[in-house]
Amino acid sequence: xxxxxxxxxxxxxxxxxxxxxxxxxxxxxxxxxxxxxxxxxxxxxxxxxxxxxxxxxxxxxxxxxxxxxxxxxxxxxxxxxxxxxxxxxxxxxxxxxxxxxxxxxxxxxxxxxxxxxxxxxxxxxxxxxxxxxxxxxxxxxxxxxx
Numbered sequence: 001x002x003x004x005x006x007x008x009x010x011x012x013x014x015x016x017x018x019x020x021x022x023x024x025x026x027x028x029x030x031x032x033x034x035x036x037x038x039x040x041x042x043x044x045x046x047x048x049x050x051x052x053x054x055x056x057x058x059x060x061x062x063x064x065x066x067x068x069x070x071x072x073x074x075x076x077x078x079x080x081x082x083x084x085x086x087x088x089x090x091x092x093x094x095x096x097x098x099x100x101x102x103x104x105x106x107x108x109x110x111x112x113x114x115x116x117x118x119x120x121x122x123x124x125x126x127x128x129x130x131x132x133x134x135x136x137x138x139x140x141x142x143x144x145x146x
Contacts, residue, residue: 033060
């Protein structure tokens with residue numbers, strides 16, 4: 001795929017902001033939709049963009065051109081409430097975890113955002129059948145008692 005044009009990049013940067021664009025691009029790189037090297041996340045909300053690397057991968061091209069009505073995408077959109085970030089941070093701080101683990105998780109929330117952390121929690125949860133069974137049982141009980 002051809003890299004994004006400078007005009008389209010400038011439009012996106014103006015539309016969603018430099019910091020959000022960097023985070024969004026980094027996420028797309030992590031899930032394999034955009035080529036590696038398009039952005040380097042730096043410190044103090046400073047990121048380096050490499051427009052010549054901002055191109056879709058084959059997977060990204062297929063995803064962008066999927067007939068979303070007729071196709072079964074293997075993805076789920078998670079909607080996060082505005083206060084979820086604070087709730088996640090509070091849960092991490094009060095969790096029975098070693099301090100380095102807490103700091104790693106808090107850094108992950110800050111760098112990747114609540115959506116990414118919740119998505120990874122869901123992935124981890126469903127990878128462990130015993131845990132997911134307990135969670136689903138609690139959910140069913142809470143619905144029955146409502």
